[in-house]
Amino acid sequence: MSPHTDDCRGAATVPRTDAGLDRLLLDRTLDLAELGRPGARPNPVVGAVLATAGGEVLATGHHVRRGEAHAERACLADHAGDVPADATLYVSLEPCSHHGRTPPCTEAIIERGVQRVVYASGDANPDTAGRGPAQLMAAGIEVRRGPSDIERRALQQNAGFHSVHLRGRPYVTAKWAMTPTGRFATGDPERRWLTGPESRGFVHYLRAGSGAVMCGIGTALADDPRLTVRGPLAARTPDPPMRVVLDRELRLPLDGGLARTADDVPVLVCCRYDAPAERELALRERGVEVWRAPAPAPGAPCLPAATLAMLAARGINDVLLEAGPRLLDAFADADLVDAAIAFVAPVDAPDDQPGLALDHPLVQLALAAPGEPSGDDTRHAAVIHPAWAFPGALAD
Numbered sequence: 001m002s003p004h005t006d007d008c009r010g011a012a013t014v015p016r017t018d019a020g021l022d023r024l025l026l027d028r029t030l031d032l033a034e035l036g037r038p039g040a041r042p043n044p045v046v047g048a049v050l051a052t053a054g055g056e057v058l059a060t061g062h063h064v065r066r067g068e069a070h071a072e073r074a075c076l077a078d079h080a081g082d083v084p085a086d087a088t089l090y091v092s093l094e095p096c097s098h099h100g101r102t103p104p105c106t107e108a109i110i111e112r113g114v115q116r117v118v119y120a121s122g123d124a125n126p127d128t129a130g131r132g133p134a135q136l137m138a139a140g141i142e143v144r145r146g147p148s149d150i151e152r153r154a155l156q157q158n159a160g161f162h163s164v165h166l167r168g169r170p171y172v173t174a175k176w177a178m179t180p181t182g183r184f185a186t187g188d189p190e191r192r193w194l195t196g197p198e199s200r201g202f203v204h205y206l207r208a209g210s211g212a213v214m215c216g217i218g219t220a221l222a223d224d225p226r227l228t229v230r231g232p233l234a235a236r237t238p239d240p241p242m243r244v245v246l247d248r249e250l251r252l253p254l255d256g257g258l259a260r261t262a263d264d265v266p267v268l269v270c271c272r273y274d275a276p277a278e279r280e281l282a283l284r285e286r287g288v289e290v291w292r293a294p295a296p297a298p299g300a301p302c303l304p305a306a307t308l309a310m311l312a313a314r315g316i317n318d319v320l321l322e323a324g325p326r327l328l329d330a331f332a333d334a335d336l337v338d339a340a341i342a343f344v345a346p347v348d349a350p351d352d353q354p355g356l357a358l359d360h361p362l363v364q365l366a367l368a369a370p371g372e373p374s375g376d377d378t379r380h381a382a383v384i385h386p387a388w389a390f391p392g393a394l395a396d
């Protein structure tokens with residue numbers, strides 16, 4: 001077998017397993033991976049379990065933070081003695097074989113004498129895809145991939161990581177709050193939020209898991225948001241998400257919540273190629289970064305698409321789009337929304353308030369997903385473009 005194939009999975013030749021115990025323990029690796037959600041970014045979240053053939057769990061691990069041990073190494077370090085000959089190492093993502101910030105996981109697996117490895121999903125990174133499993137097999141280790149349903153879940157768990165490698169852009173989750181009639185605001189200056197504390201707390205969790213939080217200038221002007229991670233999750237988010245504003249004419253106020261906090265958490269404003277230079281200078285003096293889109297040309301990507309490509313190149317895997325109806329509509333129109341989370345709050349608002357019609361495709365997609373209670377609100381979460389459907393995402 002070639003150690004590296006152009007197929008990003010590089011996994012077509014790795015046989016699958018559907019054994020009950022393998023399923024159960026792969027499932028556990030996916031749960032463990034979630035523990036690394038805010039810290040591992042921009043690395044993928046990964047979990048690992050070492051267990052005997054009888055199902056006794058000897059050790060567990062997950063990738064806690066970028067630059068620290070990968071899940072496989074953390075798991076093997078959690079087991080002090082020899083690895084029993086019948087033990088299997090379960091991992092939610094194929095083990096890496098390359099020297100990055102940490103040494104290759106395959107080295108540790110071979111050195112510790114692990115005889116069997118089962119992983120849930122392949123790695124989309126072309127520098128690594130398929131190499132780890134090939135190296136393990138060359139060392140005489142039995143390697144299996146998980147069943148395709150678990151592989152799909154594992155791919156979705158790291159949708160942003162796979163999206164950047166396979167599509168050249170981050171995974172975009174649009175999140176908004178609306179009244180039952182589709183209004184995004186009440187017009188009541190006394191009412192800052194539509195939703196209750198449970199829903200707003202969940203938004204901080206979504207922000208913490210994202211490399212960037214984005215809105216349009218309309219939201220920045222109307223709400224003066226900070227778009228930061230606050231509350232208990234802030235301490236567990238070593239690398240707070242960058243704030244990104246799509247603001248074609250550079251209207252972002254110099255004394256607003258975003259510009260004022262730009263020295264603490266980066267703010268990037270994306271504007272037209274010909275936006276006023278004096279505004280750029282003034283924003284830069286405030287510590288705000290300004291990115292000018294390329295001049296329009298036939299066939300060139302629209303501003304949202306160009307912005308996403310630029311963010312991917314800067315290592316941003318996941319974007320949380322917290323825009324108002326205008327930018328949401330622009331993203332939806334360009335088919336750039338991958339997942340939608342709508343909070344429906346039991347609040348009345350006049351029809352003249354900003355919003356999206358209930359028959360807008362994005363609203364329809366979101367509301368078609370089952371509603372979960374979120375305090376007094378209802379949360380609808382829909383996956384529009386699942387990671388396992390990205391071109392080249394599945395080996396078979």
Ligand SMILES: NC(=O)c1ccc[n+]([C@@H]2O[C@H](COP(=O)([O-])OP(=O)(O)OC[C@H]3O[C@@H](n4cnc5c(N)ncnc54)[C@H](OP(=O)(O)O)[C@@H]3O)[C@@H](O)[C@H]2O)c1
Pocket residue numbers: 175176177178183184185194215216217218219220222223246247248249251303304322323324325326327328330354
């Ligand atoms: N309930 C919620 O979840 C929620 C969330 C956010 C906002 N809101 C509410 O929504 C209202 C603001 O709505 P909004 O639609 O004006 O906010 P928005 O969508 O965040 O911003 C719209 C602005 O973004 C800029 N923009 C940059 N690139 C664009 C593109 N490709 N397509 C379209 N616009 C682009 C445009 O201004 P330029 O042309 O100057 O660049 C546009 O006017 C406020 O009342 C706010 O309170 C509610």
